[in-house]
Amino acid sequence: MARVRPLSGFPEWLPAGRAVEAHVIGTLTRVFELHSFSGIETRAVEPLGQLLRKGETSKEVYVLRRLQDTDQTGYDDTTLGLHFDLTVPLARYVLENAGQLDFPFKRYQIQKVWRGERPQEGRFREFIQADIDVIGQGTLPFHYEVELPLVMAEALSGLGVGAFTVLVNNRKVAEGFYRGLGLADVDEVLRWIDKLDKAGPDAVREGLLAGGATGDQASACLELAGIAGEDAGSVTAAVRALAERYGAGNELLDQGLGELAALLAAAAARVPGTVRADLKIARGLDYYTGSVYETVWRGHESLGSICSGGRYDSLASDGSQTYPGVGLSIGVSRLVSRIIAEGLLAPSRTVPACVVVAVDTEDERAASDAVAARLRARGIPTDVAPTAAKYGKQIKYADKRGVPYVWFLGADGAPDQVKDIRTGEQVEASADVWTPPPADLSVSVGPGGLGQ
């Protein structure tokens, strides 16, 4: 078997790394379910026609071909491609099953997605996303725009890898303000503001001017983007003062500020220090219509936003009915990759077993198997030594994997014994009674575990 090497962009983990990933997914799942989001999975493929509804992403799609189908040349709308996010599949799933879903439909979805990047770009081409969305039928109350980022903040802080800040803005604030200034092409302005962090204020200013904005209009846009803060009162006062100065006030702006203030106030009451308004948050996609979110992992700002999303008034429409929604998506693989690379979390052992049952001789293996069965019947993950080697070697088998206990069968009717190989303490035990301390029972994932 020649040429076995990692494929760039397709992350894979050793068992210890996979335990970390499973811990992350398990924590997210637990929090999503505590908030009553229902789990779904969608198929990995969609017709190309669905995937290309957002023109910009077309270059990132992996298209599928049946190897033996030599008649296929070129692509049409029914060609299948791998999904590049979980939003397009959700829209299709909701339309396909609208008659059988209960609205508002709160769902979470944790799955792999694929992007057909060039290999040399060093980006993930396969990665896991964890999405939550609430979808309404016809209408969707604003309060979900407050709740969803708070669910994500709770889920992320439950990982035990430090603190996260959710940065929020509201499209109505930006759109109201730009329109109030007399700028008609709101999407164009948003696209420039979206580049602020990377390109810097001078380049953005030039771009806005080149697009037909006056110097005053460009200044106003940049000043708006500079407003940030946690306090609802201060943020809205700053925006109102700016709008007044440029004569840009209007009803849409007021509505957006009201929503932004409600979100900040609720967040300050429920999770102080977690949510912060940042009026330069634009989000590239043009379907957002209300709140927009990005999330920064404190101390890991270079990763960019690891959890983003927003409110959209029309996720999908079947002609007679529209489906507004609000949702956020965590880039799980990016997060896990950093956690593993920096050893921020690690499992307490590399295998599930809490105890390895020793084997005296191969002829007596059945007796060891029977002890293992009794332990497992009481929920204790148990392995049996692979060979009837010398006890020292069997203990080494357990030790190498981080398994804390080794079980020895009593000879000639003597009671069994169990040894804590970390301390060397060995005590008499019965497989029907012995119970390890809760901390030893299952693999725990936390700081200070085994190395990766």
Place this chain on the structure above:
Amino acid sequence: MARVRPLSGFPEWLPAGRAVEAHVIGTLTRVFELHSFSGIETRAVEPLGQLLRKGETSKEVYVLRRLQDTDQTGYDDTTLGLHFDLTVPLARYVLENAGQLDFPFKRYQIQKVWRGERPQEGRFREFIQADIDVIGQGTLPFHYEVELPLVMAEALSGLGVGAFTVLVNNRKVAEGFYRGLGLADVDEVLRWIDKLDKAGPDAVREGLLAGGATGDQASACLELAGIAGEDAGSVTAAVRALAERYGAGNELLDQGLGELAALLAAAAARVPGTVRADLKIARGLDYYTGSVYETVWRGHESLGSICSGGRYDSLASDGSQTYPGVGLSIGVSRLVSRIIAEGLLAPSRTVPACVVVAVDTEDERAASDAVAARLRARGIPTDVAPTAAKYGKQIKYADKRGVPYVWFLGADGAPDQVKDIRTGEQVEASADVWTPPPADLSVSVGPGGLGQ
């Protein structure tokens, strides 16, 4: 959004069906971990050169193309394809990480696989497999051939959908017997025996004769394939008698019978009535070298084998080292599809929430959110009513989803109340103390749940 319709061969479930699938995956995972298999995931793609190592499967591969890469024409070994099973990826993963894995390496892997079938064939083109394998470095003790089918039997019987029979055979028995008869092309005979159930004995006999077997040789092969039973002694006696009659005895046959007897005896002691020898089990793939397994779901025999596998002496080889293994693979989607279609299992509700907190007026939503937070902090999955509608409508919101409890905030300092909407009973309660019965806390999946 036009043309939203299911894609044949790509199964998807409503939330209730997904809860069943999650229950199946959770049960398998729990049993695999009790037996100390470590979970891994591999990337969804492999280089086409790896996927085509088994020639026969080439017609089922989905090949990937980057949509924008118009330079790509034709395929080469580095073209990427979606994996069609979890064995090829395991072989590659073991070779790639051999230096960092502990052997024997016990791993489980539950992932989607894809097969590029023609759409009209009505087969799954995307489905979930659940595999366990034990991989040795250089050697692998026989006792794992006994243990692995018993782990699968335990996992399947834990699903609560009836009983399963593991059918076992041993390649050494077949190969020894055929060679003893003087038949040189063992694989050819196995291919015919593999067709016995579908084609019938007459067609198989004709095939063997056409391949150069004598009438006696063909009869002997068919008689061997007719031997079946649970008892180690009777099965081996029947084979020995047959071998003596045809003068087909030899060392390889003896070794195979010894292994088969050991497997049957251990299974009879540990899980009586579960494992049965069936000497017509051939398994199409030619890499099996010892025990082979198929599994029948009693009462659902038409599904064919839903869990198959065997022993292979060389899963992979890097030139200096070989990696023998034994493994089985469950076709999870086939199983889940039948469970859902026949309503054999269903969830107790369609959402995770155990309780819905009612909302008096939208101005007082924060108070309901605070109660929900206190309940969730104690591990109780909780939803909050989507709107401050009349209480009757809020109760209906819970009832429609199968949520058993609705929580009402006390007005003007009065205590809160919680109502069991199944019985109508309503009692005073505090969000810091109230605990539902364990059966109500989480979604349970079993017979007699909600309809699909």
